[in-house]
Structure formats: C-alpha cells, structure tokens
Amino acid sequence: MILWDYWRSTAAYRVRIALNLKGLRAEHRVRHLRRGEQREAAFLAVNPQGLVPALVLEDGTVLTQSLAICEYLDETHPEPPLLPRDPIARARVRAFAQAIAAEIHAVQNLKVLNRVKALGHDQAAANAWAHDVIAEGLAACEALVRDRPEASKEGPFCFGAAPGLADIALVPQLYNARRFGVDLGAMPLLAAAEAACLALPAFAAAAPERQADAE
Amino acid sequence: MILWDYWRSTAAYRVRIALNLKGLRAEHRVRHLRRGEQREAAFLAVNPQGLVPALVLEDGTVLTQSLAICEYLDETHPEPPLLPRDPIARARVRAFAQAIAAEIHAVQNLKVLNRVKALGHDQAAANAWAHDVIAEGLAACEALVRDRPEASKEGPFCFGAAPGLADIALVPQLYNARRFGVDLGAMPLLAAAEAACLALPAFAAAAPERQADAE
Structure with a gap:
C-alpha cells in the first residue's frame, strides 16, 4: 500500500494512527500542502479531490477521505476493532468522529483559511477564524463524551476502555488546536482520552514530528 | 422516533431520504435555523452541537450527525441496503458522501456563511463563498463518479443500479447548489443520478418543499 501523506495534515494523521493500530505498513509518499503539491496534475490523477490522505491499495485502487479509509481498514482487518459492536454505540462514535x-477540521483547514485570506484578511484573522471554529467545535465534542452512556464512562478513551475511531479523530484535532492556541482547560474528558492515546505506540509513532517530512 | 428537522437543512434532508428508503416513520419536530432555535437551551440539552438533524430513538437515545444516523438506520434496518457489500465499494460510497x-456542505452551511458575514462581508460575498465551495467540491465529486469501476457504471445512481448513501448525500447538495446559482452543466453523471433519485417516492417526499414547515 501507498499512503499519500503530509506530516501536518490532520486527516493524514488519522490514517497513520489507524494503520498503526491495525499493525499495517504503507509506503509513505508526501505531497507538501503549503507548496501546493496536492494540486499538481500528476496527483490529481490519483485523487481528483486534490487532498491527502489517499491510500493506494495493492491493485491500484485509490481510497480517499480519512474516515472512509479508517472504516475500510476496520472492515478488512477487524482486530483490534475501531468501532464497538452495538449499533447505537457505533453511531455515537461515528457522530463524534x-x-x-x-x-x-473541514471548516478550518489550510484550504478554508486560504479562502478567508482571499477575502482580504491577514494571517492573524485567518488564525482567529481557525481558533474559534476549533474552540466551539471541541466544546460540543466534550459534551458528546460527557453524555456517553454509563457503560462507556470507564474510559480512559473517548468511548470506553480501548481506543477507536473517536480517538483517531480526536488526537490530531487536539494537536491542531494547540497550533492555534485553543485553551483546552475546559475539556478534561478530551484531554484524558488524548493522554491515554499518546501513551500508546500506535498513536505516538503517527505524530507529526515523528514523520520523515517533518520540518 | 422523533426527527429534529428543518425543511431547508441539507443534513436533515439526507436523514429524511434515508428514513423513507427504509420505510420508517418519525415524528418531525422543527428547529427554525434562521431564527436560531437550534441554539436554545432546551434544544442544546437534546444536541449539544446545536445542529439538526438529531434523531431521538424510542428509549430516548439521541443520535446526531446525518451520515452516522444513516449508517445506524442501515445497520438496524438492512433492507434495502444503503452501502454495497464489498469493502472497497463501501469505501468509495462513504468517501463520496x-x-x-x-x-x-460543512464549509458553506448557514453557520459558516454567518462567520463570513461576521468578518464584515455582505450577503453577496457570503453567497459567492458558498457558490465557489460548492462548484469546486461538486467538480471533484463528478470525477469520483466518473472514476467508479466498470461494475458500477451501469448506473443510473451514483454507484450502481440502486440508490444508496452517495445518492442520499448528492440530492440535497444539488438542491443547495441551485440555491447558490451553481452551473451544473459540467456534471452530467451527478445530474443523471439526481434525476433517477427524484423519480423515486422516497426522495420526492423528502424534498424541502414537501415539508410541513416549508416557507
């Protein structure tokens, strides 16, 4: 498999974690997002959306969209599971992700911040946009975890005793939140889940700073 | 079941279609998004994200996020299926959705357009933002359908001979695209799938104009 990747892509970071949790290896190829390499014709032939991550399977099939890729990996490599078995519990985890x-993330990624700047705003205004989107969104996510049913309150992960799709979404977003100076003090449940994740090799090895293209 | 709904919500429209395809009935309760009813405390107690749709199950469980709700409905009411069986085919449909x-949608919904206006821009600038996000995004979606494998090219739906999650995402987005004057002429495959969907009662009955709260 080939993973089209970029060290600081929030969405690629999710797929790196999922691959690690499943014990799968992929060759990492990099598109430098700030240099616009994801919009080059050769890459658009791989993914017409011009986005990383894209996962190229052995037969040449290209899978896109990080959560769809994670579900594919979960369906083809069921252990350890990324989703609980109960349909309501699965729906909660998917909703969180x-x-x-x-x-x-979709409202504060590089592409959207470039749209904000194209309206005549400076980097500080773009950063403030990202800050506010992340802060408001994570506050709602903290509530989603707070409202989880008793059965999954044991933690320490978002929805129970093992990491899953919710944690795969959470950890890269908290990394991103710190880049934009979001105060995470009011989100103790998210912070606790993140700490539990980062203690695991699968999450630690997927961190942006651990990637070969980290700057 | 209770569906918290709004006639012109793109995401609620998806869930209305899914319920209809599955032959399920829900009591529709409305939050008027332009009047901000989704941010009232009583509704935030239902969904801390302050968003419609929210589906309240018989036991009081609240499910949020339209695609997670659709997957829940598909897992608990498997016929007719909203996703194909093959993992790669499922991944393609999920990626499209x-x-x-x-x-x-997340980048051009009412909430985001209000953010654009809060930066000092007028409604015309907000509408132009929505137009561009939709036009660029749908062009990529047309490519995703164009690149589908031979086996699903039979159509007339996005990925084969029966409607599914991709079509559930597509039809409300094309409705939304027209509101913002997006030229759909260069998207013949999306247009063909939409036409096939709108000929079905499940899609037709979910249309915004058919809802009790339509204005």
Whole structure:
C-alpha cells in the first residue's frame, strides 16, 4: 500500500494512527500542502479531490477521505476493532468522529483559511477564524463524551476502555488546536482520552514530528 | 422516533431520504435555523452541537450527525441496503458522501456563511463563498463518479443500479447548489443520478418543499 501523506495534515494523521493500530505498513509518499503539491496534475490523477490522505491499495485502487479509509481498514482487518459492536454505540462514535472531521477540521483547514485570506484578511484573522471554529467545535465534542452512556464512562478513551475511531479523530484535532492556541482547560474528558492515546505506540509513532517530512 | 428537522437543512434532508428508503416513520419536530432555535437551551440539552438533524430513538437515545444516523438506520434496518457489500465499494460510497458532507456542505452551511458575514462581508460575498465551495467540491465529486469501476457504471445512481448513501448525500447538495446559482452543466453523471433519485417516492417526499414547515 501507498499512503499519500503530509506530516501536518490532520486527516493524514488519522490514517497513520489507524494503520498503526491495525499493525499495517504503507509506503509513505508526501505531497507538501503549503507548496501546493496536492494540486499538481500528476496527483490529481490519483485523487481528483486534490487532498491527502489517499491510500493506494495493492491493485491500484485509490481510497480517499480519512474516515472512509479508517472504516475500510476496520472492515478488512477487524482486530483490534475501531468501532464497538452495538449499533447505537457505533453511531455515537461515528457522530463524534464526524463532528470533528466535518464541523471542525473541514471548516478550518489550510484550504478554508486560504479562502478567508482571499477575502482580504491577514494571517492573524485567518488564525482567529481557525481558533474559534476549533474552540466551539471541541466544546460540543466534550459534551458528546460527557453524555456517553454509563457503560462507556470507564474510559480512559473517548468511548470506553480501548481506543477507536473517536480517538483517531480526536488526537490530531487536539494537536491542531494547540497550533492555534485553543485553551483546552475546559475539556478534561478530551484531554484524558488524548493522554491515554499518546501513551500508546500506535498513536505516538503517527505524530507529526515523528514523520520523515517533518520540518 | 422523533426527527429534529428543518425543511431547508441539507443534513436533515439526507436523514429524511434515508428514513423513507427504509420505510420508517418519525415524528418531525422543527428547529427554525434562521431564527436560531437550534441554539436554545432546551434544544442544546437534546444536541449539544446545536445542529439538526438529531434523531431521538424510542428509549430516548439521541443520535446526531446525518451520515452516522444513516449508517445506524442501515445497520438496524438492512433492507434495502444503503452501502454495497464489498469493502472497497463501501469505501468509495462513504468517501463520496464525506466529500459532500465535509468538503462541501460543512464549509458553506448557514453557520459558516454567518462567520463570513461576521468578518464584515455582505450577503453577496457570503453567497459567492458558498457558490465557489460548492462548484469546486461538486467538480471533484463528478470525477469520483466518473472514476467508479466498470461494475458500477451501469448506473443510473451514483454507484450502481440502486440508490444508496452517495445518492442520499448528492440530492440535497444539488438542491443547495441551485440555491447558490451553481452551473451544473459540467456534471452530467451527478445530474443523471439526481434525476433517477427524484423519480423515486422516497426522495420526492423528502424534498424541502414537501415539508410541513416549508416557507
């Protein structure tokens, strides 16, 4: 497998964690997002969305969108599971992951901040946009974890005693939150889940600073 | 079941279609998004994200995030399936749905356009933002459908002979695209899938204009 990657891509970071949790190896190829390499024609032929991550399977099939890739890895390599078995519990975990991927990250990624700047705003205004989107979104995510059913309150992960798709979404988003100076003090449950994750080799090895293209 | 709904919410529209495809009924309760009813304390107690849709199950469990709700409905009511069986085919459909939910809709919904206006821009600038996000995002989605494997090219739906999660994401987004004047002429595959969907009662009955709260 080939993972099209970038060290500081929040979405690629999710897939790196999932691959590690499943014990899978991929060749990492890098598109430098700040240099716009993801918009080069050769890469658009791989992923017409012009986004990393993209996972190229052995038969040449290209999978895109980080959460869809994680679900694929979970379906084809069921152990350890990234989702609980109960349909309601699965829905809670997926909702949490989507609350991060769609309501937070999609609204404050590099592409969107470039749109803000194209409206005539400076980097400080773009950073303030990202800060506010992340702070508001994570406050809602803290509530989603606070409201989890008793059965999964044992923690220390977002929804129980083992890490899963929610934690895969959380950890890169908290890394991103710190880049934009978001105060995480009011999010003790998210912080506790993150600490438990970062103690695991699968999460630690996926960290941006541990990637070969880290600057 | 209770569906917290709003006639012109793109995400609620997805859940209405899914419920109809599964032959399920829910009591519709409305939060008027333009009047800010989704931010009232009583509703935040239901969904701390302050978003519709939210689906309240018989036991009081609240499910949020439209794609997570659709997957829950699919897992608990398997017929007709919203996802194919093959893991790669499932990943393609999920990626398409997420490309719409995260890369397009999340970046141009009412909440984000209000952020654009809060930066000092007028409604016309906010509408232009939405137009550009939708036009660029749908062009990538047309490519995702164009690049589908031969086996699913039979159509007329996004990924084969039956409607599924991709079509559930597509139809509300094309409705939304027209509101912002996006030219859909260069997206023949998306247009063909939409036409096939709108001919089905499950999709037609979910249309915004058919809802009790339509204005």
